[in-house]
Amino acid sequence: MIPASTFDGKRVALFGLGGSGLATARSLAAGGADVSAWDDNPAQVDAARAAGIPVVDLRELEWASVDTLVLAPGVPLTHPKPHWTAELAGSHGVEIIGDVEIFVRERRAHAPGSPFIAITGTNGKSTTTALIAHLIAHSGRDAQLGGNIGTAVMTLAPPSPERIHVIECSSYQIDLAPSLDPSAGLLLNLTPDHLDRHGTMQHYADVKARLVAQSDVAIIGVDDDWCRGIADRLEGQQRRVERVSKDHPLDEGLFAQGALIRLARAGKVHELADLSGIATLRGAHNAQNAAAAIAACLAVGLSENEIRAGLAVFPGLKHRMQPVAQRGKVVFVNDSKATNAEAAAPALQSFDPIYWIAGGLPKEGGIAALEPFFPRIAKAYLIGEAAAGFAATIGAHAPFEISDTLENAVAAAARDAASDTAEMPAVLLSPACASFDQYRNFEVRGDAFVSLVSALSDTKMLIDVENNGERHG
Numbered sequence: 001m002i003p004a005s006t007f008d009g010k011r012v013a014l015f016g017l018g019g020s021g022l023a024t025a026r027s028l029a030a031g032g033a034d035v036s037a038w039d040d041n042p043a044q045v046d047a048a049r050a051a052g053i054p055v056v057d058l059r060e061l062e063w064a065s066v067d068t069l070v071l072a073p074g075v076p077l078t079h080p081k082p083h084w085t086a087e088l089a090g091s092h093g094v095e096i097i098g099d100v101e102i103f104v105r106e107r108r109a110h111a112p113g114s115p116f117i118a119i120t121g122t123n124g125k126s127t128t129t130a131l132i133a134h135l136i137a138h139s140g141r142d143a144q145l146g147g148n149i150g151t152a153v154m155t156l157a158p159p160s161p162e163r164i165h166v167i168e169c170s171s172y173q174i175d176l177a178p179s180l181d182p183s184a185g186l187l188l189n190l191t192p193d194h195l196d197r198h199g200t201m202q203h204y205a206d207v208k209a210r211l212v213a214q215s216d217v218a219i220i221g222v223d224d225d226w227c228r229g230i231a232d233r234l235e236g237q238q239r240r241v242e243r244v245s246k247d248h249p250l251d252e253g254l255f256a257q258g259a260l261i262r263l264a265r266a267g268k269v270h271e272l273a274d275l276s277g278i279a280t281l282r283g284a285h286n287a288q289n290a291a292a293a294i295a296a297c298l299a300v301g302l303s304e305n306e307i308r309a310g311l312a313v314f315p316g317l318k319h320r321m322q323p324v325a326q327r328g329k330v331v332f333v334n335d336s337k338a339t340n341a342e343a344a345a346p347a348l349q350s351f352d353p354i355y356w357i358a359g360g361l362p363k364e365g366g367i368a369a370l371e372p373f374f375p376r377i378a379k380a381y382l383i384g385e386a387a388a389g390f391a392a393t394i395g396a397h398a399p400f401e402i403s404d405t406l407e408n409a410v411a412a413a414a415r416d417a418a419s420d421t422a423e424m425p426a427v428l429l430s431p432a433c434a435s436f437d438q439y440r441n442f443e444v445r446g447d448a449f450v451s452l453v454s455a456l457s458d459t460k461m462l463i464d465v466e467n468n469g470e471r472h473g
Contacts, residue, residue, distance in 0.1 A: 002103065002156060002157070004027045004031035004102050005106070006109050009032060013058050013085070015075060016073075017037060017044040017072075022047075024102065025037045026053070029053070036056035038055060038057055070098060071176055072098070073148075074172060077096065077172075099152065100147065100167065100177040100180065101176060101177040106159060107159040111159035113161075114183075115165065116164075117296050119166070119168050119296075120171070123285070124285055124289045125186075126320065128186065129149050129167075131289060136297065136300070136302065138310035138313065147169055148173060183300060185219065186212070186295075186296055187220045217240045218241045219296055220241060246285065249264070252264055254295050259287065261273040261290055261294060282350040283321070283346050320337045323462050325453045327414065329422075329425065330418060330427060332453045334429055336429055339433060341367050345370060348428075348430065349373060354378060356379070357431070358382055358433070359384040360445070361386065366386070366390065366393055367432050377397070380399070382401070382402050383438070384404075386433050411452075413427040414453075450463065
């Protein structure tokens with residue numbers, strides 16, 4: 001835990017008592033703050049009370065005496081309208097921050113300049129974050145991984161010069177972290193997302209840009225207009241910018257050409273890494289993720305040899321294009337995190353031929369946007385509520401069957417793929433749907449896929465089913 005000592009003696013209201021909220025409340029209390037915590041969910045209030053967290057209905061608080069309101073990231077700050085706690089804080093001139101801001105203040109107070117990598121972007125940030133932490137840890141250094149990737153930042157070990165913090169940041173967290181100043185800030189890409197929270201694409205982009213605005217080096221993917229404009233603006237302000245591209249060569253920066261990652265400097269091009277043969281980094285999107293991760297690791301002192309050694313054994317991120325097993329020539333891939341068509345596109349682009357397991361609770365737009373990838377599909381196995389609708393879309397382009405359940409789909413896809421004469425057919429779970437019609441969340445759905453695959457005869461598992469999806473070796 002990081003005790004929030006910079007809040008010693010201050011009165012702090014905290015709203016949102018999920019996992020990160022509880023962790024932040026404990027951190028503030030350990031640092032000497034006078035904490036009053038609350039949540040709109042009575043069950044979470046009860047859980048916090050049982051854990052010894054001081055709970056107070058913040059509507060009854062004397063706000064004139066409050067120094068800070070700490071909001072959980074998912075609580076609306078501005079759009080579609082401010083949460084009632086934000087309105088109360090605003091009317092009394094109380095600052096509103098989140099847990100990442102507390103971490104930033106602790107770093108400044110106790111270990112200024114200690115290595116800190118922050119990552120954001122619309123797509124790819126979790127894979128990039130996990131890859132950076134893996135490369136650092138594989139080199140023998142202390143990597144502290146947290147933030148939006150699932151580990152509350154205040155539960156990590158405190159900042160220190162010998163410790164590298166690798167923190168994934170959502171736009172919500174950035175919005176609540178005005179002092180964010182990483183050693184290396186990564187902005188991977190920007191496409192319309194979370195506009196119900198941010199109102200406009202411009203506001204969303206402005207929030208994301210704050211992560212790189214005060215970083216020692218801003219590592220920016222420049223394959224979309226929004227990010228390219230942010231990179232241009234920062235360079236115009238004489239900030240240090242490292243450009244990254246998966247689409248075209250650069251005069252300065254890191255870029256991908258197929259599976260090769262290259263670095264351009266002063267008119268010379270140097271090959272940094274070859275991703276061919278690394279199953280967990282297939283596809284152009286992962287080339288961008290890898291290039292950005294390499295740039296970040298170079299910025300905090302890793303050598304090229306250390307980076308190449310770590311890349312070769314990257315286990316991938318669970319439920320994101322994760323190769324989980326092989327049966328003869330057939331590879332089984334868990335991409336359960338693909339909960340909409342856009343998220344499924346990278347996997348469909350990365351394998352051929354595909355025995356595609358898709359469906360669940362459908363999202364608006366269905367899978368029509370994936371039509372360019374339908375020629376790669378040897379057969380589709382459709383499950384859940386979306387099965388009939390997906391069948392209507394794909395039926396004119398590829399064979400399909402209504403499997404209804406994941407169990408039926410895995411059995412049928414494994415049977416059909418086994419007879420394929422291609423070099424490496426893939427049985428791919430990339431649902432392009434939410435899971436809630438049949439599973440509690442995408443993680444449970446992905447774990448079910450792995451278990452079903454492990455039960456197939458003559459199957460070599462590439463991950464340890466009993467050990468949270470970690471790879472053997």
